[in-house]
Amino acid sequence: MDDYPLLNLFLTMLFLFLWVLWFFLLFKVVTDLFRDHSLNGWAKAGWLILVILLPYIGVFVYLIVRGRSMGERDTKQIKESEAAFRQYVRQAAATEDGAGGSSHVNDLARLAELKDKGHISQEEYEKAKAKLLA
Structure with missing residues (x-):
């Protein structure tokens, strides 16, 4: 650590941040290309080839031309x-x-209907009613 000065550490962190930022822009450009319905397939392919073959220049040109x-x-x-x-x-x-x-009125009506049809017992009806009114 003695032979790596603080300024070099700062520059390394700055370059790492810029590298991550560039990847973010690259992914943003590629997703924007596929999301854009105004471009036809050939235009999308052309932009994608430019971005892949000349990544830095391609991303910056895309941002300048189509950023707005x-x-x-x-x-x-x-x-x-x-x-x-x-x-x-x-x-x-x-x-x-x-x-x-x-919604409580509707739920109580459904419960009463289930009880009247015999699908649930009186005890189950009372428990469900108490739970709804609680």
Whole structure:
């Protein structure tokens, strides 16, 4: 450790960080290529060949040429994911509430129906009812 100065350690860590950052950019570019529906297959293949054969130059050229649309696609995907999540929550809440009523009321009605049909005993009905009302 005596023959490896602190500045060299700092530079090594900096180069390692830049190397990891470059890999992150490389994977981001490749996934963006396959996610972009506006490019045809030949354009995607051309960009992929450029990125593989000349990795540093290819990634930087891609970021310069298509960086803005890359950000727009990311924003669009985030908005679509958020809208899908909100729709799922609305559907789950509607299923939970039924026709606007409380889920406990619906569950109690189902329990009473099961008891009336003889599928569960009075004791099972009381236990399930106590669990719902607790």
